[in-house]
Amino acid sequence: STALVWLRRDLRLADQPALRAAAAAAERVVPLYVHAPGEADPAPGAASQWWRHHSLAALQAALAAAGSRLHLAHGPTVAALQHWARACGAETVYATAVAEPEAERTAREAAAALAEDGVALRVLPDGLLTDPHAARNRSGGMYRAFTPFWRTVRAQLDPPLPAPSPHLPPPGPTPEPEPLAALGLLPRVRWDRKLEPLWQPGAHGAERRLEAFLPAGAAAYGEARDYPGQAGTSALSAHLHFGELSVRRLWHALADAAEQGAAAAESVEAFRAELGWREFAHHLLAQEPRLHERPVDRRFAAFPWREDPDGRLLAAWQRGETGIPLVDAGMRELWATGWLHNRARMVVGSFLVKNLRLPWQHGEAFFRDTLVDWDRASNSMGWQWVAGCGADAAPYFRVFNPVRQGERFDPDGDYVRRWVPELAGLPKQWIHQPWAAPADARRRSGVTLGRDYPEPVVDLRESREAALAAFRSLSGTS
Numbered sequence: 001s002t003a004l005v006w007l008r009r010d011l012r013l014a015d016q017p018a019l020r021a022a023a024a025a026a027e028r029v030v031p032l033y034v035h036a037p038g039e040a041d042p043a044p045g046a047a048s049q050w051w052r053h054h055s056l057a058a059l060q061a062a063l064a065a066a067g068s069r070l071h072l073a074h075g076p077t078v079a080a081l082q083h084w085a086r087a088c089g090a091e092t093v094y095a096t097a098v099a100e101p102e103a104e105r106t107a108r109e110a111a112a113a114l115a116e117d118g119v120a121l122r123v124l125p126d127g128l129l130t131d132p133h134a135a136r137n138r139s140g141g142m143y144r145a146f147t148p149f150w151r152t153v154r155a156q157l158d159p160p161l162p163a164p165s166p167h168l169p170p171p172g173p174t175p176e177p178e179p180l181a182a183l184g185l186l187p188r189v190r191w192d193r194k195l196e197p198l199w200q201p202g203a204h205g206a207e208r209r210l211e212a213f214l215p216a217g218a219a220a221y222g223e224a225r226d227y228p229g230q231a232g233t234s235a236l237s238a239h240l241h242f243g244e245l246s247v248r249r250l251w252h253a254l255a256d257a258a259e260q261g262a263a264a265a266e267s268v269e270a271f272r273a274e275l276g277w278r279e280f281a282h283h284l285l286a287q288e289p290r291l292h293e294r295p296v297d298r299r300f301a302a303f304p305w306r307e308d309p310d311g312r313l314l315a316a317w318q319r320g321e322t323g324i325p326l327v328d329a330g331m332r333e334l335w336a337t338g339w340l341h342n343r344a345r346m347v348v349g350s351f352l353v354k355n356l357r358l359p360w361q362h363g364e365a366f367f368r369d370t371l372v373d374w375d376r377a378s379n380s381m382g383w384q385w386v387a388g389c390g391a392d393a394a395p396y397f398r399v400f401n402p403v404r405q406g407e408r409f410d411p412d413g414d415y416v417r418r419w420v421p422e423l424a425g426l427p428k429q430w431i432h433q434p435w436a437a438p439a440d441a442r443r444r445s446g447v448t449l450g451r452d453y454p455e456p457v458v459d460l461r462e463s464r465e466a467a468l469a470a471f472r473s474l475s476g477t478s
């Protein structure tokens with residue numbers, strides 16, 4: 001018999017439920033990836049597609065080394081699956097679940113279309129530790145806040161041990177697949193070269209990063225994770241998003257680090273809670289399919305955003321030229337690397353939404369285009385959290401002060417110096433607020449505001465007051 005494996009966000013061989021089930025059941029296994037970016041809404045951006053290209057290349061090599069072959073096809077997904085199942089004579093199509101509304105609909109439509117040909121589609125859980133539709137509170141509703149969600153889910157969590165790569169039977173005769181380059185995932189203007197030395201998409205790269213992080217990274221995580229200038233977090237987010245690393249494998253690797261005494265239990269638990277946020281984001285998306293554009297707190301639909309007719313403020317933010325060092329450092333890191341530390345995501349987000357008073361959806365869209373780890377659920381939840389309109393958001397009136405944030409989380413200014421080198425000569429007491437430095441301190445450091453580095457595009461105090469007034473103008477907020 002022949003089985004088709006429809007690869008989705010599970011681009012690895014180890015602990016991959018669809019490949020394992022197919023290998024156990026069939027004499028021929030045909031791994032197939034269908035490229036159909038238009039079926040996701042919103043569609044992934046350029047950085048995410050860059051990662052996907054290289055992740056598929058890595059999977060191609062891994063499957064070839066295992067005596068198999070990756071087949072690539074263009075969408076529409078349902079038609080492609082039907083075509084390939086017929087052409088290979090497959091009786092069953094195996095896949096893993098993708099917890100996003102359109103992806104779930106595509107899987108339902110595929111199941112119905114394949115059933116007409118007598119082919120079964122088996123969708124197995126993967127990617128998350130829990131079923132994002134399942135968790136219920138005492139009154140039978142889905143959770144709107146992280147803490148009670150995670151308390152309940154965490155107490156019941158017992159992920160199975162990861163399974164090794166299966167022995168894959170060969171695919172047998174198959175139709176001619178598309179070459180990877182034909183999917184058009186790489187940008188035409190090759191800005192992506194800058195990402196190549198920084199990331200290694202694919203399961204091998206994921207494993208290397210995990211090994212680099214554990215156990216010392218997990219041990220220090222509780223303390224180190226808040227400082228954007230330190231490599232205190234795992235940077236595994238894109239690997240997790242594309243399923244290059246099994247989240248069950250990560251969970252158990254953390255348990256091992258704790259059991260061997262290499263990392264304190266609290267530090268490991270703090271890291272696991274971040275994985276919990278990832279679960280929660282998908283639980284929210286299951287309730288709010290338009291999470292990326294529709295405020296969970298519906299009052300915010302009427303928020304009086306600032307007019308920015310020529311897009312000057314938005315462009316200053318995107319380019320890291322706002323004149324606020326920590327914000328600019330973050331935005332430049334994002335542009336240069338496709339990634340940003342969580343603290344910096346919160347600071348640049350708060351500045352966009354509160355000080356510039358521009359719609360959070362602009363930020364969501366820019367991150368979607370520039371993050372290699374862009375994830376529909378996590379990015380939408382993150383932006384709603386920052387904007388104060390999410391289910392479990394920071395209250396709107398808590399406005400991050402980027403100067404105080406810098407003094408606390410980048411106390412020596414190293415992060416700013418790395419990404420905003422024109423300020424590198426400023427002493428640390430002024431690095432987060434060059435406009436406040438005495439003129440001779442600036443002169444000695446070789447910085448003239450308005451020439452070497454912008455004046456702040458908005459006054460932090462005034463813009464904060466204006467944001468709070470705008471918030472109070474919403475009905476039901478006072």
Ligand code: FAD
Pocket residue numbers: 225233234235236237238240241274275277278279281340341342343345346349367371373374375376378379380382383386
């Ligand atoms: P670690 O600290 O090592 O955490 C381990 C893993 O836990 C991460 O890889 C990630 O999968 C998960 N995680 C950690 N924090 C969160 C969180 N707050 N929400 C959901 N999952 C989390 N994360 C994305 O994966 N994709 C996004 O598009 C994304 N957009 C964001 C936008 C905003 C405005 C904000 C505030 C946060 C966003 N996050 C997003 C969450 C978080 O910033 C990143 O997951 C984290 O910075 C990735 O770095 P890391 O792998 O080193 O994290």
